[in-house]
Amino acid sequence: MKITGIELSILESPYNYGIDAGNSDSRGPKYALIVQLHTDEGITGIADCDSHPHVIKAFIDAPCYISKFSEGLKYAVLGQNPFEYEKIGRAMYQSAFYQGRRGAAIHAMSAIDIAVWDIIGKATGNPVSVMLGGRNHERITAYASTLFRGTPAEMKDAVQKYRAMGFKAMKFGWGVVTQEPRKVVELVAAAREAAGSEMEIMVDGMWSADVKLVIQLVKELERHGVFFVEEPLHSDNLNGYRKLAESVDVRIACGEQLAGMYEYEQLIREGGVDVIQPDVSRMGGLTEARRLVDLAEKSGKILIPHAWTSDVLTAASLHLNAYQKHPHFQEFCTNDTPLSRELVCEPLRLEPDGTLVVPDKPGLGLELNHDVIAKYTVEHTRITDLD
Template identity: 35%
Template sequence: MKITDIVVLQLRIENIENVFDGTQDVLIVQVLTDTGITGFGEVVSSSYVARAIIDAPRSGGGRHGLRSIVTGMSPLDTRAVWEAMYEGTSWYGRRGAAIHAMAGIDVALWDIIAKAAGTPLYRALGGSDARRMRAYASVLWGDTVVETERLARDFRNQGFQAVKFGFGPIGTSLERDVEMVAAARRALGDDADLFVDVGRRWQVEQAVERAAAFDDYNVGWIEEPLHPDDLSGYAALTQRTAIPIAGAETEETVAQFKAYLDAGLKVVQPDLGRVGLTQALEISALARRYGARCVPHCFGSGVNTTASIHWMAATGGTLTEYPMRSNALCRDLVRGVPSVSDGYVSPGEEPGLGIELSSDVVEQYAYG
């Protein structure tokens, strides 16, 4: 089996807001083969930059576009394809958007491997059963306390037993932060998990102060409280708070995740659209050796959501992120995304990811 082409679909909603919401524009990759099997992946990055990295022609050493590198290679050898992409982009890549684009292709290769074997993706990744796992509803904080309470109640009414709120007004003041967390906890009740995503807005002393103020609200973790470059800050913070610290969603290499684990994080959050499945399997194993949890970051389309569920099923994961934005790229683009029932989700049994794209949504939101 050989790779014959990569089809890149860039999709964008009409009105883009300057907020950290990866469902507003997405980049889907389809890896085509000479057997007719197609694999799906999603790139989580600047979709415009990553698209150029895939589409670029061959050039001087280490300056090639990804399509030109992988065409003609076997999709069944993910390690060989990864190394070829890494070396072929080494003059401008090795980190950042080049790795993100590679990650989307890598997920598509695993989809092909599973489809060729006639097995669901989680089995191709080494899993033995379609284990149920909790899915936490993931959404931005409401603009007000009242809006946050409404969102939390809605998710409980939908059966979710865990919710994460992120970005929005959090981080603006101690009083405001406590009000928002208290509102979410009131609406969720005492028997649901609450995760707080700060969006990299605090310094160490602010984070210590906020964590102490959150003690009464049973916060499951505090996510990305500091700038991602502040590893020394993370090392200090993890020694001074009892609430687990989560992070590293911005990172794209195994070495970077090891650095966060060395800094004391108890939850690392790889995004498959930034690391790919080949690296994600290594990161899961690395987190286990550190006694930490590996929980997917996932805030894009149903391609990434579905791949993350299969990855967790294959590696013994017990929790996965489930984005709950209301736009079409999050909710309607992908058919076959596993649904949540009573707060739990399981991977499907169809070969590969078991998904298809809605042609109507693709036609309506195609960009460029």
């Protein structure tokens, strides 16, 4: 089997990112990228990439600047056997040597890698979780992932909404607290009052450079029984994270903005955080994510994948969670946007017990809804030849 084509579809949502008064939920990213890898045996692998689609397209489709040193990832992928995923990964890493092997370069490699694993699963008739080495779980507890509302009353309404949907846990992030970090305490207090003691609450995105302020706010949040506080500091402030983690009792989470095992190894070694949050479509794909699961377990860390775009990424993350011995949660974006739930023919659904079922069909276990893809596509490229 050989990879014969790379198809890149950039989609545009009718909504801008954020949450406005009167909206029932947050709006997702303005753009999305769907990657499809075609093979000579008629099997197609798919992936979603939670990065800037136009940038990722350039990393994949760029012409050769210096052969095997600075060129688009297509040169490392076309003509390759998808079962040789390690070989493909090394070739992509080498191809991106000069334009950078962190950040967006790793994001682009991640999308290719996820699609490769989808092909492998489909070719063997097995779910990706089986091909990763072990499908240890059939269901993963989901948490509703949404933005902070602007007032305590709106927070209470949101909690009641997610409870009625069947969620047993929820995470509020960004929104108003990015501009006014001190508001986080009253908003979380309102959420806890509405949730009672039976629902887990997570907090995301205060984002301040003031470590002492963050320590103060996190200590106040401890009184409201939050499960973790996610990225209250910039992700590269490892000294700040260690000071924070050593000063509070609540779990500190970080990782969605990192790319590649080097950065995760450094986070675990120096950051002192409790929860590692890789985004499979940003950290190196399922190949690297599987390695990180093993490293996190050996290091005594909790690993909870970040997944905030479409069902394609959520499915890949569910398979990673199924590979873990002791998974905790699956992030489930509640965005009110067609680019979250409408891109596949059978959207993922929350079960009555608050879990998501790990797809059991071959590969990622999803089929793209090509009518919806076509409806929202604003830029389409199919690569079959090298320059």
